[in-house]
Amino acid sequence: MSASVSDVLIVGGGLVGLATADAALRRGLSVTVLERERFGARASWAGAGMLNNRPWPRTQDPDYHDLMRASLRLHEEWAERLRKETEIDPGHVVCGALEIFVAGDPQAAEQSARLLEGAAERGVRAERVGRDRIRELEPQVELSAIDHALLYPDDGQVRNPRLAKALIASCRQRGARMLEAAEVADLALEGARAVGAVTSDGRRFEAKQVVVCAGAWTGTFKELAQRVPRIQRIEPVRGQLVCYQTEPGMLTRLLTAEHRYLVPRPDGLLLVGSTMERVGFDTTTTPEGQAELRAFAERWLPALVDREPVQGWADVRPGLKGSHPIMGPVPGMTGLFVAAGHFRNGIGLAPLTGEVLAALLAGQKPPIPIEPWLPRAAQD
Ligand SMILES: Cc1cc2nc3c(=O)[nH]c(=O)nc-3n(C[C@H](O)[C@H](O)[C@H](O)COP(=O)(O)OP(=O)(O)OC[C@H]3O[C@@H](n4cnc5c(N)ncnc54)[C@H](O)[C@@H]3O)c2cc1C
Known part of the structure; x- marks a missing residue:
């Protein structure tokens, strides 16, 4: 193989691909990343950046929440290192979160009790709080429809577009070959071995190992989809957001209720999300979706009534039933790996995914057991 052969070629430059590049470079591997559009510009840009962990009691060991918890632990250190390396601040903040349970919801008491049980089992701090305490914590939140809430003091957030920028800069500084468009x-492929990739304008890139991190588009790679049927089930799930500019401190914690959320940035930007729509790869916003999100925001923060959002956007999540990503070597192939299907939590899961993939690429043991997330062949 010639000197221009990379140790690792990564297909897709969202946060999952960038995290993998970052972790591979730290293990001394040479890296090329090929991105169809611009780095970090799809789901990884559009996401709300919540780093939240709401574990249910464990049903297997490890389970999805163990994966989440292990990844969230890496975010602070990741942000700190990237800030030092690049002078770009990824905006990691431990702001805490309130999960609201509305009055009259027949499942609220049981769900809330199970969430507290799951949190206690795993050492995640969580506390049941009533309306008086919510008023103290977040004076602008409308209380009348609330039964109670769970307070998660250690939940946080990151400015995901800035996190991507910092990762891109850091990877470039450390010599990664990073190509957009x-x-x-x-x-x-040479038989059952991956040896690189060919771009649609005919360029061939050689590598010893290839990782596909193509988000919602991962299923379009037929070699993967044929060998790992679950990859065929990764589907685009559109999420719309709206965003307000408020006075800083109108809300200080993440607020989630009835599958929607408010994410207050420390500078007063307030994100409201999000819809879950199966409409293919269409990333337009709709008047209905935007109006629904505005109504949700106004319901919980009446100070927003009569204010206009400053922006709205949409993009597609790499949807996969059960929210479980797929990560690891593609069975029956040498040198081919996949990391995809992170659905609603790919920003939170990115650093651990990168560590897992980079460890496998370097022939090391992954930092946690990954059996439940391994790509499986048709006959499994
Ligand atoms: C509205 C919304 C809100 C969200 N909120 C949160 C949140 O609060 N917290 C959280 O953790 N997660 C959140 N998510 C989910 C999170 O954004 C995704 O799980 C995560 O960004 C997935 O990262 P990715 O790198 O796999 O995908 P992407 O960011 O989509 O990156 C995949 C990349 O692959 C490229 N690509 C595709 N095909 C090819 C090809 N053939 N050649 C080269 N490149 C290719 C694409 O252009 C793209 O840049 C949200 C998502 C949305 C849409």
Whole structure:
């Protein structure tokens, strides 16, 4: 193989691909990343950046919440290192969160009790709080429809577009070859071995190992989809957001209720999300979706009534039933790996995904057991 052969070629430059590049570089591997559009500009830009962990009691060991918890632990250190390396602040803040249970919800008491049980089992701090305490914590939140809430003091957030910028800068500084407008049309295979990729404009990139991190588009790679049927089930799930500019401190914690959320940035930007729509790869916002999110925001923060959002946007999550990502070597192939299907939590899960993939690429043991998330062949 010639000197221009990378140790690792990564297809897709969202947060999952960038995290993998970052962790591979730290293990001394040479890295090329090919991105069809711009780095970090799809789901990884559009996401709300919540780093929240709401574990249910454990049903297997490890389970999805163990994966989440292990990844969330890495975010603070990640942000600190990237800030030092690049002078770009990814905006990691431990702001806490309130999960609201509305009055009259017949399942609220049981769900809330199970969440507290799951949190206690795993050492996640969580506390049941009533209306008086909520008023003290967040004076602007409308209380009348609330039965109670769970307070998660250690939940946090990150400015995901800035996190991506910092990762891009850091990877470039450390010598990664990072190409935008480079759409991979085909993986380059020699029998059952991956040896690189070919772009739609005919350029061939050689590598010893290839990782596909193509978000909602991962299922378009037929070699993957044929070998790992679950990859065919990764589907685009559109999420719309709206965003207000408020006075800083109108809300200080993440607020989640009835599958929607408010994310207050420390500078007063307030994100309201999000819809869950199965409409293919369409990333337009709709008047209905935007109006629904505005109504949700006004319901919980009446100070927003009569204010206009400053922006609205949408993009597609890499949806996969059960919210479980797939990560690891593709069975029956040498040198081919996949990391995809992170659905609603890919920003939170990115640093651990990167560590897992980089460890496998370097021939090391992953930092946690990954059996439940391994790609499986058709006959499994
Ligand atoms: C509205 C919304 C809110 C969200 N909120 C949160 C949140 O609060 N917290 C959280 O943890 N997660 C959140 N998410 C989910 C999170 O954003 C995703 O799980 C995560 O960004 C997925 O990262 P990714 O790198 O797999 O995908 P992407 O960011 O979509 O990156 C995949 C990349 O692959 C590229 N690509 C595709 N095909 C090719 C090809 N053939 N060749 C080259 N490149 C290719 C694409 O252009 C893209 O840049 C949210 C998502 C949305 C949409």
